[in-house]
Amino acid sequence: MRNYNFRNRTSFPEGYQEKSNVIKQIQNRFYTYGYDQIETPLFEDYDMYSNVQGTVHQDDMVKVIHPSGKVLVLRPDVTIPITRQYVETDMNNHYQRFSYVLDIFRYNETQQAYRTQAGVEFFGDESPEADAEVIALAIDSLKDLKVTPFKLEIGHSGIYKELLAQADLSSQEQQTLHALIQSKNISETSSFLNHLPLDQDLKQKIELIPMLYGDPSTVIEKAQALVTNEKMQNVVNTLFEVYSLLKDYQIEEYISLNLGLINNMNYYSGIIFQGFTEQIGQPILMGGRYDHLSLQFENEIPAVGFAFEVDKLLTVIAQEDNSLIKQADFLIEYQSNCRQDALLLAKKIRQANQRVVIQPIEISSELKATNIIQVDLDSYQLKNSKQQKTFLSIDQTLQHVLKKG
Structure with a gap:
């Protein structure tokens, strides 16, 4: 049996107040963008998550047995149940903006099994304007919290997925390649690809992926050289449009592009992004477009969203003097x-x-x-x-x- 790491999370007054203040600021910013707060059940049917492909790994779920014998899981994800509920209601004929602050529960060897997420989901709009809105909301929230310095790395799943489709790799080969690209290990990536029976031109294009990061204008120009079909051209066009919108928001200083950005949640289908600070090496927020997730509930609805890792945020928010916290x-x-x-x-x-x-x-x-x-x-x-x-x-x-x- 796996040993779930349920660490003591009792919060004494100063720590609780600090977390509460952070959540209130995030909720207020979500509210100013027109997002309505909702909640999902703490316990969900195991089958709902096990039947949805490309999401939470079954071994990572915290399972409990209902007195009836039915297997339940403690909420391992928020996007999936919100998407299901949205699909199953009559709301799917118009735009809908949701926000939430909820604990999620996943097994992890190195971290506590449960943590707090604060996020948004924007349904019904597949436009670059919707992508830009949620990115701008994430940046405004970080500015409210005075997180400095920070960057949002924006990528797109389309180009990499298209190259993978052409390469026709096994699942294990894909996992190995994902890890190499995420770590930007260029020499190992090249060595790995050289042992695969791939066309030389395709190998070179895949090798370029981890190097396509940094200044958005430069990355978009380099990405254009990889385009071989309409799907890839649409990706480049989307990146250009979203970046243009972010310049209109006057927040381009916080943006960099990273086409080697790979999210572990495979349901992302378009723009993806992560937020980083210099203080820790892990993302403090993750998000992107997941237009096809709703298909697993038999209705395709465009959607985009993101979630803050609130507990990680707390480790990087500068407190000028904790002793001055008003009681x-x-x-x-x-x-x-x-x-x-x-x-x-x-x-x-x-x-x-x-x-x-x-x-x-x-x-x-x-x-x-x-x-x-x-x-x-x-x-x-x-x-x-x-x-x-x-x-x-x-x-x-x-x-x-x-x-x-």
Whole structure:
């Protein structure tokens, strides 16, 4: 039996608050682009995933047995159940934008078996404008989070898949070639191809794939030299159109092209992209176009989307000083003979939707609060980093602190 690595994911207040803040910022950006948040079931039928080709490997799924004996899996992917639900409803006659923040569960030898993803799915639009929109949304989200520096590498599954079709490789040969191209191991790629009975011109074109990365205009020009049929020409045209749109969004500084980009999810059928930062060597987001996935649910609907790996994002987001994370809007400290007044003050401030912590003045606390109010028999003393004021009544105190809040 495989040993699933369910690590303890208890989040203490500062870590939980940090993750919550990141998710809220991402959700807000998704909202501003018109994406409606949805949720998929935690448990799904094993058959739904095992019958869908080119998606999550069966050995990577976390399986459970229902009391009826039916095999279920903990949600290993979000795109697949959303696509199925979309196909099975009457929504598939028009554009639809969905967003989500959900945990997914997959077995992994080196990482925890479950992690949080925040992503979007855009159904019904097969245009370059839709591709550019989701890429722009990903970039705006990273800018909101002040992730610096970062790059989005954009590729396209079409040219590489067309060359593979011409090469007619076995499944094992394809896997080996995928790994070599992903690692940009040019010499090993050349050596591997030389041992295959391939046309010399085809070998040379495949060898060029891992070198087609960097400045978009240059890559598109070089990719044009690989074109041998209409399908490949359409790929180059799509890359050019999407890049032109991204320039209109004025975000081209964050973009590079990489035609050696290969995603492990084989359902991608067009534009694919991944986001990287200098801090870690793994992508913090992945996405692309998957127009043919819906065919496995008997209805072809164009779609494009992406997902952030939220836990990886948390490792790269710069925190100027974690010790300054605010734990309360107000800390109210009181003398023991003024407790009733202090409780009334706390109640009224909370009614204004402010976060209040209250405690006896003699308790030593390292709580971080924007405002500290000390209550004694004669006064209410407001103390914060910018000012100190004394008030003689609750009403005076409330009038000042709530007006400023």
